[in-house]
Amino acid sequence: MSQLMSGSKILLECLAREGVDTIFGYPGGVTIPFYDAMLDSPIQHVLVRHEQNAAFAAQGYVRSTGKVGVCCATSGPGATNLVTGLVDAMMDSIPIVAITGQVPTKLIGSDAFQEADTFGITRSATKHNYLVKNINELPAVIHEAFYIANSGRPGPVLVDITKDVFQGNAHYVPVTSIHLPGYKVYTEGHTGQIRRAAQMMLEAERPMVYAGGGVVLSNSSDELRELVELVDAPCVTTVMGLGALAADHPNFISMPGMHGSYAANMAMYGTDLIIALGVRFDDRVTGRLNSFAPHARVIHVDIDPAEIGKNRNADLPIVGDLKRVMPKLSAVLAELKPGIGERTGLKAWWKQVRAWMDEHPLRKPVTSPDEIKPQHLMAEIDRLTNGEAIVTSDVGQHQMWSAQLIRFNKPRLWINSGGLGSMGFGLPAALGAQYANPDKLVIAICGDGGFQMSLPELATLQNYGLNVKVIIMNNGYLGMVRQWQELFYANRLSQVTLDSFPDVEKLAGAYGFKGRTIEHPRDLRDALKEAFDTPGPYLLNVRVTPTENVFPMVPAGGAINEMVLAPPQPAMAR
Amino acid sequence: MQQIISLLLENKTGALMRVTGLLTARGYNIDSLTVARTLDPELSRMTIAVDVEPHQRRQLIKHMNKLINVLQATDLTDAPSVTREMLLMRVRSAQETRTAILKEAEIFGVRVVDSTLEGFALEATGDIEKLDEFIDIMRSYGEIEVTRGGAVAVSLESKKLRLSPPVPRGAEETRLEEKNGVI
Numbered sequence: 001m002s003q004l005m006s007g008s009k010i011l012l013e014c015l016a017r018e019g020v021d022t023i024f025g026y027p028g029g030v031t032i033p034f035y036d037a038m039l040d041s042p043i044q045h046v047l048v049r050h051e052q053n054a055a056f057a058a059q060g061y062v063r064s065t066g067k068v069g070v071c072c073a074t075s076g077p078g079a080t081n082l083v084t085g086l087v088d089a090m091m092d093s094i095p096i097v098a099i100t101g102q103v104p105t106k107l108i109g110s111d112a113f114q115e116a117d118t119f120g121i122t123r124s125a126t127k128h129n130y131l132v133k134n135i136n137e138l139p140a141v142i143h144e145a146f147y148i149a150n151s152g153r154p155g156p157v158l159v160d161i162t163k164d165v166f167q168g169n170a171h172y173v174p175v176t177s178i179h180l181p182g183y184k185v186y187t188e189g190h191t192g193q194i195r196r197a198a199q200m201m202l203e204a205e206r207p208m209v210y211a212g213g214g215v216v217l218s219n220s221s222d223e224l225r226e227l228v229e230l231v232d233a234p235c236v237t238t239v240m241g242l243g244a245l246a247a248d249h250p251n252f253i254s255m256p257g258m259h260g261s262y263a264a265n266m267a268m269y270g271t272d273l274i275i276a277l278g279v280r281f282d283d284r285v286t287g288r289l290n291s292f293a294p295h296a297r298v299i300h301v302d303i304d305p306a307e308i309g310k311n312r313n314a315d316l317p318i319v320g321d322l323k324r325v326m327p328k329l330s331a332v333l334a335e336l337k338p339g340i341g342e343r344t345g346l347k348a349w350w351k352q353v354r355a356w357m358d359e360h361p362l363r364k365p366v367t368s369p370d371e372i373k374p375q376h377l378m379a380e381i382d383r384l385t386n387g388e389a390i391v392t393s394d395v396g397q398h399q400m401w402s403a404q405l406i407r408f409n410k411p412r413l414w415i416n417s418g419g420l421g422s423m424g425f426g427l428p429a430a431l432g433a434q435y436a437n438p439d440k441l442v443i444a445i446c447g448d449g450g451f452q453m454s455l456p457e458l459a460t461l462q463n464y465g466l467n468v469k470v471i472i473m474n475n476g477y478l479g480m481v482r483q484w485q486e487l488f489y490a491n492r493l494s495q496v497t498l499d500s501f502p503d504v505e506k507l508a509g510a511y512g513f514k515g516r517t518i519e520h521p522r523d524l525r526d527a528l529k530e531a532f533d534t535p536g537p538y539l540l541n542v543r544v545t546p547t548e549n550v551f552p553m554v555p556a557g558g559a560i561n562e563m564v565l566a567p568p569q570p571a572m573a574r
Numbered sequence: 575m576q577q578i579i580s581l582l583l584e585n586k587t588g589a590l591m592r593v594t595g596l597l598t599a600r601g602y603n604i605d606s607l608t609v610a611r612t613l614d615p616e617l618s619r620m621t622i623a624v625d626v627e628p629h630q631r632r633q634l635i636k637h638m639n640k641l642i643n644v645l646q647a648t649d650l651t652d653a654p655s656v657t658r659e660m661l662l663m664r665v666r667s668a669q670e671t672r673t674a675i676l677k678e679a680e681i682f683g684v685r686v687v688d689s690t691l692e693g694f695a696l697e698a699t700g701d702i703e704k705l706d707e708f709i710d711i712m713r714s715y716g717e718i719e720v721t722r723g724g725a726v727a728v729s730l731e732s733k734k735l736r737l738s739p740p741v742p743r744g745a746e747e748t749r750l751e752e753k754n755g756v757i
Binding site for chain 1: 583584587588591592595599632633636637639640641642643644645646736737738739740741742743744745
């Protein structure tokens with residue numbers, strides 16, 4: 001029952017079989033045949049304004065829904081523009097499939113117009129990549145790409161397709177199974193190790209759950225909550241894991257690390273057992289590695305065996321899918337718990353952790369009568385969204401304040417570029433998230449720097465009527481770099497001043513929607529309400545205190561128990 | 575110290591680049607690399623000799639095993655294994671040293687593959703240190719030109735090869751299922 005079909009149609013059929021409903025992309029010379037076939041396909045295409053943003057928008061789609069995202073670009077510059085978005089997805093383990101066009105097979109290697117070695121360039125930017133020169137290979141490759149992207153530790157997969165494959169015809173025989181003999185995925189976890197881990201959790205006097213992006217990726221928030229409650233340990237989540245345990249959960253302590261809370265870092269320093277779930281002991285979490293959690297044994301659960309022991313040795317490793325392993329751990333915990341009895345050590349531990357939380361609360365109000373403090377802006381967004389909105393961010397000070405001060409009570413609400421730290425991520429990610437969640441409030445919190453990196457996507461928002469609220473935390477600086485220059489380079493400011501920021505009322509107006517600038521605290525609440533209540537896109541430029549710094553802060557290379565809690569005295573700034 | 579890594583991988587475009595990419599990304603220079611088809615023409619066997627810091631070695635093997643095209647990557651450095659290398663050498667020799675060169679060749683079990691008035695072409699196999707030694711000795715006889723083949727290694731214990739079975743994919747049913755699933 002095969003039928004003669006063009007490569008473009010075969011590709012669309014395979015995408016449909018993988019459940020794809022949306023492609024974020026940008027056409028070009030060699031992908032014209034694909035875009036032509038798309039006109040007859042039910043799959044939607046969102047035309048972004050730059051290929052990098054196609055990859056970021058696809059990520060916003062994935063991170064907010066859990067489905068595999070698809071982005072598409074043409075050969076040469078189209079493909080090279082995707083690269084940052086691919087590396088970003090690689091670092092945060094986000095499953096996207098990128099389709100790129102390649103010059104015709106017989107022109108490969110001839111420096112043809114818009115030719116680039118996409119297969120070579122994206123080799124280290126992807127979990128796996130393909131170059132398809134033979135139309136008969138196309139169906140299996142597409143299904144393999146989706147399987148690889150979304151199984152094991154997820155990640156981006158790129159499929160580079162030559163123009164002659166798009167244009168050629170072949171008898172399409174649907175693929176029903178794929179075979180990747182060398183691709184191993186370990187999901188179940190070792191039964192004996194799981195038992196030993198549960199035992200350790202109940203015997204620990206000062207246990208800590210350290211949960212990360214893996215919990216979000218594996219959709220196992222419920223399983224995490226059950227485990228945390230059974231162990232009754234304090235739980236921190238990384239910047240990638242915010243929302244994995246509800247911010248309002250009594251065991252939630254906030255985020256650890258460079259800009260984590262005092263309590264989270266002190267607890268990580270004082271714990272005798274780290275229960276690490278879907279985390280990678282990133283340098284932004286651990287600070288100086290050899291003084292990180294010096295008294296702790298470590299249980300490390302991760303689906304990627306290469307993460308175990310990478311930065312911190314695991315006393316008890318479990319390789320498996322959190323979705324499968326955590327319920328097994330909970331079952332053993334429930335079975336063993338009655339035999340353990342009163343855990344007095346744990347009680348004292350909680351008392352200590354609560355004392356740390358009270359000593360330096362993360363969420364204490366920071367306001368000023370005549371300036372909008374960035375913390376005030378985030379606190380107000382938090383108050384209005386109540387842990388329920390999708391919030392994307394760029395990278396820098398506003399990202400850290402958002403992560404510290406906005407609560408997330410569900411996973412897949414907080415979307416940011418955690419590993420790669422790509423500026424310009426927030427706006428296109430919000431675009432993708434809003435497209436996938438038309439009924440949700442989606443807020444893009446950008447710095448004035450990152451916003452200008454993705455500014456052309458304002459046209460896309462207007463084009464598709466996307467209900468994204470872009471909030472610019474505008475301090476007129478590349479704030480995080482300025483903060484480092486102030487603190488560690490004697491306040492010698494070099495190339496961090498961002499003058500000539502456009503008038504947002506005119507800017508948004510030029511695209512056809514509303515923009516507004518505020519600079520007085522008395523306008524903050526109303527302006528946010530207006531932005532949230534106005535249908536369609538909205539651009540709100542919030543002028544904040546230019547030189548505010550993010551605290552607490554663990555200086556790079558410092559130990560996490562040696563946080564700087566407040567602005568240093570003027571002496572430090574020379 | 576050199577690490578000897580043996581890999582079984584799919585004989586596919588780019589597979590070599592993926593393996594070497596892991597080394598170059600970490601700034602390691604490969605001392606030698608050999609690769610050829612196995613009995614199964616769809617697979618290749620690769621042996622890499624590379625100087626990797628001891629604390630990085632396990633991590634590196636794990637990353638190699640993660641590559642989709644790699645069926646098995648094994649560290650043979652401290653495992654029961656045999657490592658051999660082949661070299662071809664051209665040695666120019668004066669009339670009076672010819673006999674001595676042949677004697678040395680005999681001691682090292684080296685074969686003469688060509689003989690001319692100017693000298694010999696020799697073929698040697700052995701472990702890496704033995705070949706180093708042979709090169710040192712032959713240098714004393716005059717001008718030499720050497721092409722080394724790179725280390726090839728074989729494990730002496732049979733390690734079970736764990737392969738993943740085929741996965742159902744792309745069927746109309748899964749398509750419907752996924753559509754009704756998330757969102």
